[in-house]
Amino acid sequence: MILRFLSKLPDPFILFLFIAILIAYIYPDISLWSYKNFTLNTLIDIGVILVFFFYGLKLNWRDVFKDLSNWKMHLLIQSITFIFFPLLVLIFYPFIKNYPVYFSLYVAIFYLATLPSTVSSSVVMVSIAKGNIPSAIFNASISGLIGIALTPLWMSLFLSKGNGEFDLFATFLDLILKIILPVFVGALLQPYLGFFYNKYKKQFSNLDKLTIVLIVYNSFSHTFLDGLFTKLGLLPLLVVSLIVIGLFFIFFNLSKWIAQKMNFNREDDITIQFCATKKSLVHGSVIAAVIFTGDIGIYLIPIMLYHTFQLIYVSYIANQYAKEVE
Numbered sequence: 001m002i003l004r005f006l007s008k009l010p011d012p013f014i015l016f017l018f019i020a021i022l023i024a025y026i027y028p029d030i031s032l033w034s035y036k037n038f039t040l041n042t043l044i045d046i047g048v049i050l051v052f053f054f055y056g057l058k059l060n061w062r063d064v065f066k067d068l069s070n071w072k073m074h075l076l077i078q079s080i081t082f083i084f085f086p087l088l089v090l091i092f093y094p095f096i097k098n099y100p101v102y103f104s105l106y107v108a109i110f111y112l113a114t115l116p117s118t119v120s121s122s123v124v125m126v127s128i129a130k131g132n133i134p135s136a137i138f139n140a141s142i143s144g145l146i147g148i149a150l151t152p153l154w155m156s157l158f159l160s161k162g163n164g165e166f167d168l169f170a171t172f173l174d175l176i177l178k179i180i181l182p183v184f185v186g187a188l189l190q191p192y193l194g195f196f197y198n199k200y201k202k203q204f205s206n207l208d209k210l211t212i213v214l215i216v217y218n219s220f221s222h223t224f225l226d227g228l229f230t231k232l233g234l235l236p237l238l239v240v241s242l243i244v245i246g247l248f249f250i251f252f253n254l255s256k257w258i259a260q261k262m263n264f265n266r267e268d269d270i271t272i273q274f275c276a277t278k279k280s281l282v283h284g285s286v287i288a289a290v291i292f293t294g295d296i297g298i299y300l301i302p303i304m305l306y307h308t309f310q311l312i313y314v315s316y317i318a319n320q321y322a323k324e325v326e
Contacts, residue, residue, distance in 0.1 A: 013209050014308050020217040024297075028221035040218050045178060047211030048286045052179045054204050055144065056186025057197045070135055073268050077139045080255050080276035081117055082150050088250070089113040090157075104298050105240055107158050111288070112244065112302040114154035116147025117278040125314050129321035131270030139275040147283055148179055152291055159291065174290045212285045216300060219288070223297030237301065244305045248313070251277045270321060274314060281307040 024031070031040055068074075089110045096106045117140050126136035152175055197204060252273060259272040284303035288296050 014311070016209070016213055017216050017304060020213045021220045024217045024219075024221035025224050028224045031218050031221035031225075040214065044211065044214050044218060044289055047207070047214060048178050048289060049182045051182075051208050051211050051282065051286055053182035053186040054197060054208070056183035056188075057190050057193055058186075058201065058204075068138075070132075070268070072262070073132075073135060073264060073272060074139055074142070076258065076262070077117075077255075077272055077276040078143065078146060080251060080258075080272075081143055082114070082146060082154075084254075085247075085251060086110065086113045086154050088247070102236060105236055107155075108299045108302050109240065109243060109247075110158065111151075111155060111299050112279060112284070112306055113247070114147075114151045115279045115284050115287075115303065116151065117143040117275050118280045118282070118307075121311060121314075122275045122278045125274050125318045126271050128315075129270045129274070129318040130267065130325050131274065131321075132267040135268065135271045136275055139271070140278075143275070144280065144283060145183070147280070148175065148183070148287075151283070151287055155291060175287075178290055179286070208282060212282060215285045215289050216297075216304075219297035219300055221297075240302060241305055244302050245309055248277065248306060248310060274318070278310060278314075279303060279306050 033040060089106075093106070096102055122140040123133065123136045127133050152172065255276040256269060256273045259269040264272065281303055284307075285300060288299050292299055
């Protein structure tokens with residue numbers, strides 16, 4: 001019965017993330033391992049570089065840009081992802097700024113709001129729902145590229161050099177070396193090595209997942225070692241869960257309403273609703289590993305909850321949409 005239940009989950013990878021958190025709770029000291037200046041952080045840095053190198057390598061640039069004519073839809077999707085979503089969370093800043101105990105949780109939720117859309121799951125869900133697949137490919141792909149720049153820029157509003165947590169110049173230098181440069185090199189080599197990636201893309205996908213699992217383990221192990229969750233308590237974490245799910249439903253319904261008001265067709269409505277409301281766990285994990293210092297586990301909680309919920313709920317909705325045209 002348990003195996004049957006697990007087989008129905010949309011992405012077993014989610015289970016590995018929660019297993020990583022459990023191991024971090026039981027054996028947090030593993031994160032302190034080092035050998036001749038080679039640490040778990042070094043391994044994660046290598047993984048991040050490879051993740052984005054392969055991201056540039058796998059992009060089919062013809063598919064990415066062949067749907068530029070539908071610019072109104074693309075502009076709407078990216079606006080919801082990178083403007084409307086962060087602004088809604090930002091509105092509540094005046095109410096939370098005087099409560100330092102909850103400020104880290106607020107920043108974590110704001111970080112979720114600034115993240116780009118997923119690539120693979122957005123396209124898959126749009127395909128299942130019989131939506132506009134070429135536009136889904138374009139928006140999911142371009143969202144990741146935009147997010148590499150816009151997510152750190154949004155976060156610089158709170159994590160400034162002045163509070164001792166965030167050096168904007170050093171962080172962008174890290175982003176260039178670990179993320180932007182690998183994407184650029186991968187894109188340059190795509191005509192020559194793209195076939196190699198396509199041949200072994202399953203193995204490379206596992207490398208992406210392994211890197212994220214390591215980031216999650218490393219982040220939460222330090223968080224447990226410092227006793228941050230004990231200091232916060234269960235209630236704030238429960239409130240974060242409810243806020244994350246609430247944000248999802250707000251934008252899932254808002255994006256559909258706006259699309260209908262703008263008189264897009266059914267296929268475009270689906271693509272707008274799915275691509276504009278997805279948030280990427282891959283980008284969320286690896287960018288967090290670059291821009292945050294110290295206990296970054298708390299900044300991963302909202303995106304992990306959001307990602308899990310969006311996969312389960314959107315997979316259900318995608319199948320319901322597909323039945324409408326059968």
